[in-house]
Amino acid sequence: MKNKSICGLVFALSLGASAVQANDFYTGIQYSKLTSELSNSLGGATANPTAINLVVGKELSENFSVEAFIGKGISDDVPGSADFSVELDNLVGATVLGTYPVSRELDVYGKVGYAQIDYSDTDGDKADGSGIVYGIGAKYKVTQDVCLNVEFSKLPDSKYDNYDIDIDTRALNLGAFITF
Secondary structure, three states, X not given: OHHHHHHHHHHXXXXXXXXXXXXXXXXXXXEEEEEEEEEEOOEEEEEOOEEEEEEEEEXXXXXXXXXXXXXXXXXXXXXXXXXXXXXXXXXXXXXXXXXXXXXXXXXXXXXXXXXXXXXXXXXXXXXXXXXXXXXXXXXXXXXXXXXXXXXXXXXXXXXXXXXXXXXXXXXXXXXXXXXX
């Protein structure tokens, strides 16, 4: 038991030391094209609303970062032949990124975290959900302080409050980031 405590303390101190050495805070903006599949026992349809996300992060080491994000819908879309349209109201979450540098300019990464997602439609109905968010992406460093990224994410499932309709959402994100 004592050895486990000592190992845990050494591990925590090494994480803290790496966090102190790295001073790479970053912020950015992402455009998101969502694929939101609405379904119930009778069938389903797909809507493709868009959103804008603001992201802040801290690079703790060359291979490890943490991020927080908030998103807001910028356009709605009609699922199939429905008589209403669906829009992302809010998206809030935090993720941990594991990064692998391919070259000096190109990194690939995987991420996992937790998010809350809220939808509304033109009929005034609301859908929400929370849970695991995960994805993969690539960052291209244009300069030492500016990078562009492309990312695919699976967002948490959501459900309409008053109906038996589930929403399964994936996002393709394109972004620009600055390190300070």
